[in-house]
Amino acid sequence: MPDSTNRDPAITRDAKAWRDAAGMKYTEALRLVAEPLHQGILGDRIVIRDLLRVLEEDPLLGRNGYAGRFGRTGLRAEVAMRDELSAGVLREVLLSVEALRVFSHSKTLAPGGTPPITASGIPFDTSLIDMYSREWVSSYELKHTVERLLAPMGLYVSNGAVILAATMIGLPIVRFDESNPNMSIGVRREEHDSLRRMLDGDGVRSDHNHLPGYARLRAVLERAAGEPFEQELATARG
Numbered sequence: 123m124p125d126s127t128n129r130d131p132a133i134t135r136d137a138k139a140w141r142d143a144a145g146m147k148y149t150e151a152l153r154l155v156a157e158p159l160h161q162g163i164l165g166d167r168i169v170i171r172d173l174l175r176v177l178e179e180d181p182l183l184g185r186n187g188y189a190g191r192f193g194r195t196g197l198r199a200e201v202a203m204r205d206e207l208s209a210g211v212l213r214e215v216l217l218s219v220e221a222l223r224v225f226s227h228s229k230t231l232a233p234g235g236t237p238p239i240t241a242s243g244i245p246f247d248t249s250l251i252d253m254y255s256r257e258w259v260s261s262y263e264l265k266h267t268v269e270r271l272l273a274p275m276g277l278y279v280s281n282g283a284v285i286l287a288a289t290m291i292g293l294p295i296v297r298f299d300e301s302n303p304n305m306s307i308g309v310r311r312e313e314h315d316s317l318r319r320m321l322d323g324d325g326v327r328s329d330h331n332h333l334p335g336y337a338r339l340r341a342v343l344e345r346a347a348g349e350p351f352e353q354e355l356a357t358a359r360g
Contacts, residue, residue: 136170194280196294196303
């Protein structure tokens with residue numbers, strides 16, 4: 123943990139917010155928020171206060187979301203994620219963010235430009251449903267892919283963590299079935315399948331070219347599983 127005299131005030135504010143939300147000691151919350159892996163690997167650090175705000179106020183994922191309770195199992199959960207926060211849940215979401223950053227943002231699949239949806243999954247033109255369900259990836263399928271990508275950390279990844287992670291980095295998400303806990307996430311199907319081939323050991327050069335962040339993220343995770351890795355983090359961010 124960095125020396126308190128040099129600590130970013132934003133880290134302190136996030137630690138206090140997480141302490142209050144998760145009901146843990148401040149020193150534990152500070153250690154969790156300040157952990158090197160949680161400072162952003164392939165992108166900027168996720169602001170924990172923003173994450174907590176989503177779980178309270180977002181039209182879809184918030185406490186009073188229009189699609190019912192959102193939890194670790196996804197939509198229509200028995201327990202709200204906001205009510206089962208822990209160090210493990212935060213780590214799961216933040217590392218899922220890094221896994222999803224391997225993909226490019228898929229926001230222009232529809233002819234003519236950006237699809238008329240928001241990151242909260244507010245309903246849009248239903249004539250596009252078939253196309254998006256083909257071209258995008260289910261949160262449940264993506265959960266298993268993310269879990270495999272994060273394998274060096276031995277981390278379980280929930281359906282809800284992937285949905286929340288996608289929201290935090292602006293990937294579009296949408297629900298197509300009111301009774302389904304899963305959502306479709308704006309990750310291009312071809313990129314997802316390229317990643318699966320690489321994880322299976324069947325990837326070709328074009329797969330690696332499509333996903334340049336894959337090698338950087340894996341290098342950081344594999345090093346993090348063994349010994350100090352500040353240099354790998356700096357290299358990945360560069």
